Amino acid sequence: MRSVVLLIRFDDVPESSWVSYPLPTQDPLTMAQRAFELMERRLENPGLASGLRTRHFRSSSSARASDLTLPRLFAGAILWQEGLTRDPGGRSTQMKGIRQLAEHLDISIGTVSRALNGKPDVNDETRRRVLAAAEELGYVANQSGRSLRQGTTNVIGLMLEVSRETVENSDDFFLGVTDGLQRVFSRHKLDLVMLPCPDDEDPHEYLKRMVARRLVDALIISATRRTDRRIELLEKARIPFVALGRSASGGSYTWMDLDFEGVATRGVDRLVAKGHRRIAVAVPSSDINLGYLFLDAYRQALQRHGIPFDPTLVIRVKSSEQGGYQAGHELLMIGERPTAIILIHELMAIGLYRRLAEAGVVPGRDLAVVGFREEPRTLFLQPTLTSFRMSLRDLGAQLGETLLATMPAYADHYPQGARNRIWPLELVPGESDAFMLTA
Structure with a gap:
């Protein structure tokens, strides 16, 4: 049996490219599971790769390529015969880091770093050389390391509670809300990821796990309960959050809710x-x-x-x-x-x-x-x-601005502050109740 190499492209992580991993098996299910494990290990943050898109991977070592649809964890992966050196776009499949880029150019790592980050103390010719080499070699910035150094992920999480029933009904509520949210977050180059909690798991325990992994800088929680332990959890963790829905739980948290x-x-x-x-x-x-x-x-x-x-x-x-x-x-x-x-x-x-x-x-x-x-x-x-x-997009935009107002790094952009708000709904008369009831 010929060996294969897994090439993963992290489309939903900024500045990503193709990364190769050797795999010991060609069984599709085993390879899919291995792909997930490798991706999580590499990023140390699986939430960054939640692309909400489904793609396929295939093994080119088989006589006939077999496709397998993967869950919504990463944007795409392709299995190729070992020895393939270029991706479908013609670029090298070996990931280049800043050290390899500096060695290729025979200049210091510091100079390469300053050129890539647009620092003014790098002359134009050097900057052009660095950027051209980065493009040619498929340079990938270490986003995980950058996030670790800065203490931020630049990611906002939206926690949803999902079940087979909600998926089958294709409720469009959160599609409209996320449209408004992302329009606000994109102003600040922030990304929005979904954190779907299955209906057979305690939402508090699910959120506790997400908080421990430090997946996001801030959170929006939904489907608030009469008494919701998630609120106390987030307050104690000092994570900025907004609740889409009120709760009888105590605390001074910020919320928005429908009327x-x-x-x-x-x-x-x-x-x-x-x-x-x-x-x-x-x-x-x-x-x-x-x-x-x-x-x-x-x-x-x-x-x-x-x-x-x-x-x-x-x-x-x-x-x-x-x-x-x-x-x-x-x-x-x-x-x-x-x-x-x-x-x-x-x-x-x-x-x-x-x-x-x-x-x-x-x-x-x-x-x-x-x-x-x-x-x-x-x-x-x-x-x-x-x-x-009601306008779901407007609701999402207001929700996003309210959340950013709770975050010190963005609060100055939203001087109205983080305030609780009940969202109005407009009555639209129809024929379903048009008749007058006679005694």
Whole structure:
């Protein structure tokens, strides 16, 4: 069996190039695992390489190249026969460091370093020689060493909680938010990486591991719980952070949150004005704090209208299309059926409509429905869904600026400071609750 060499290109690490490693096997699964191990060992920081893109690697030593899709850990790797000396772009595959670059040019390491970093005490001719040689030889700056010396990574982490259900539903919320975040971070040459916590792991333990590894300079945490131990962890670690969501946990942390109370209040007011008094709500079955905020505001709105709170009208389901389907099923099983329902997650409406259609119940005619956030797929529902509108990009940008305001290195750029904020949502009337309920 011929030996092979693994060439890894760290596309998501600045100034990266092709790096070669000999491998003892040609088994695709073994080589994939080895690739991960080598990459983590080299960077001492796997978070830097989280590119959120899937590529392939292949073995050129086989008669027919076999492709294997890898998880989203690194941008790309190719296995080649040992002895190959140039990458597909025609450059040398051997990584050149600053020492090799200085030896090649026969000048001091200090001069090479100053030329590469644009220092004014290097003459133009020397600078041109150094830059040309760096390009020719495929010079790679030691980003890990630079980060270690500076005590920073120039990376911001966004912690998400993921499950098979959230992936399958393809919720676009964080895609829009990250767009806004990166627009802000790019002003300061900061990179954003996702820290996805699987649903079978304790978020506190996951975050503790990330903190110990010093993967990022600052953090944004989401899906805050009623009592969230992550807040105390980050405060004790003195890591700048912002919570996307409030919590009943103590501390003087900075947060941003959506106006869930406003959604509940305006939803109840709108439905009561149309004659409804038996108004159900679908809230998350988890301990996420937004459900408590929404439910408290719902109860207060009912009380203001003189409507007694009925716990049987509180339907606890998953925040997903499947959860919406289950909410519809449970609603139909209630003895004295409610005449209206308010949802607290955008995708619930899709599943709810499906279950109501199966039962011959028409939204906007037989049942009033108020959805949560206007989402691309809900725009195609018939009848059109009454929901709430917001700009995810603007939310992400504000979230990013709020985080940077907590970081001494960037606070001067954001004089408004790090302040807590509730993000408003605009009511968009539809046909799903358009009818007036007659006595």
